[in-house]
Amino acid sequence: MYNKPVKLETLIHILKEKGKLRKIGGEAYLSRIIKNGEVEQDVEYYAKIVRDKACLRRIIEKDEDNVDDILDFVEDSVFEILETKIKPKYYYHIGKLIEKSIDILEECERDKSKVKEMPAGVNLLENVMPGIEKPGFYAFYVHPRIGKTNYILSIVEDAAVVKNIPVAILSLDTPKEQLSMWLLLYKAGVELSRQKQVFLKKDDWIELVSAAGDLCSAPIYIDDSPDIMLREIIQKAHSFKKDIDTGIIIIDHFELINAHSSSEDTNHDFVKSMKSLKVLAKDLDMAIVTFLNKFSTLDILKYHVDTVALISGDKKIFHTNRSRENT
Structure with missing residues (x-):
């Protein structure tokens, strides 16, 4: 569940198994918390999805160009993605x-x-x-x-x-x-x-x-x-x-x-x-x-x-x- 949006059903199930659902206020209280906080909490996750999909769309839009241009574009895109995944200070x-x-x-x-x-x-x-x-x-x-x-x-x-x-x-x-x-x-x-x-x-x-x-x-x-x-x-x-x-x-x-x-x-x-x-x-x-x-x-x-x-x-x-x- 790390770095992913919280699903209400999954969270309720886990808390029930641990016997902690009632202690935190029950399903209704939990539902309100998630509903009020989901926009800020999940914005980074969904922004990543939008970025990745946009990158894929740009590659698809290149299908009418010549092969060399497509390969150069894909290579640049791959390096851009890798730079976001690698640690900022690795040397x-x-x-x-x-x-x-x-x-x-x-x-x-x-x-x-x-x-x-x-x-x-x-x-x-x-x-x-x-x-x-x-x-x-x-x-x-x-x-x-x-x-x-x-x-x-x-x-x-x-x-x-x-x-x-x-x-x-x-x-x-x-x-x-x-x-x-x-x-x-x-x-x-x-x-x-x-x-x-x-x-x-x-x-x-x-x-x-x-x-x-x-x-x-x-x-x-x-x-x-x-x-x-x-x-x-x-x-x-x-x-x-x-x-x-x-x-x-x-x-x-x-x-x-x-x-x-x-x-x-x-x-x-x-x-x-x-x-x-x-x-x-x-x-x-x-x-x-x-x-x-x-x-x-x-x-x-x-x-x-x-x-x-x-x-x-x-x-x-x-x-x-x-x-x-x-x-």
Whole structure:
């Protein structure tokens, strides 16, 4: 019954079952309350119905136009509806998260038992392959023992901090607080132990303060919404482009986008998603970078992205479909 108009018969039945109908004044009293309040109470619900029906009527009225116009109109209508259903504030600027990261590190200094695990090792992406350019669609698989996170952090630092290009991170698995902590430590160049734990020295705090300042002024935005579908990714990309003129979108744990798909053909789902995002990158004039968790998906996807990369120890394999003018 939530967010729907109250039906008198249903409400009377429920109250009778609970033995509370007589206590509130009976059917006559309840009828008066609902009759007097139904206009204000239900206006939002019925307004939504009117809006949705109007949208459908506009689509029907387009039946005499050419197919391309109809498709463009439907696409715009879908994004308009999605924007009303998605949470108004689903992403966070890194500046709002860094302060909490500093607080956590200070707490760890006071109590070593609360030391958090962090990604170990530093591998700069620019030392491995050419820079990321827009428009373009990229897919990376980094072997777990190397540290995928560092490649993500390297892209973010180079683009947002060094080049001031707005970067949006869609983290489908890692919480935004943890990701902001990793960014802070990475930017500060804090040395990590073999146990993947942070032991800060006095000099580290100077670097951390400097890194925090750089990150807070950088155009970095994090969205850690879980369980999102491809259509939501597309909608978010349009919003990022409109709101902050995003140049690069990074999608971690890309396979999770299709985790709730009803299709049994996983490979087909991946290819479909990749094709859609490749078109999206071109339409929005941005770079979309995806990181994969499964090595087996690389061979399937290499013909559907601009650049695919396998990074495993000393083994670095790249397959690109970009023209020489764009490489």
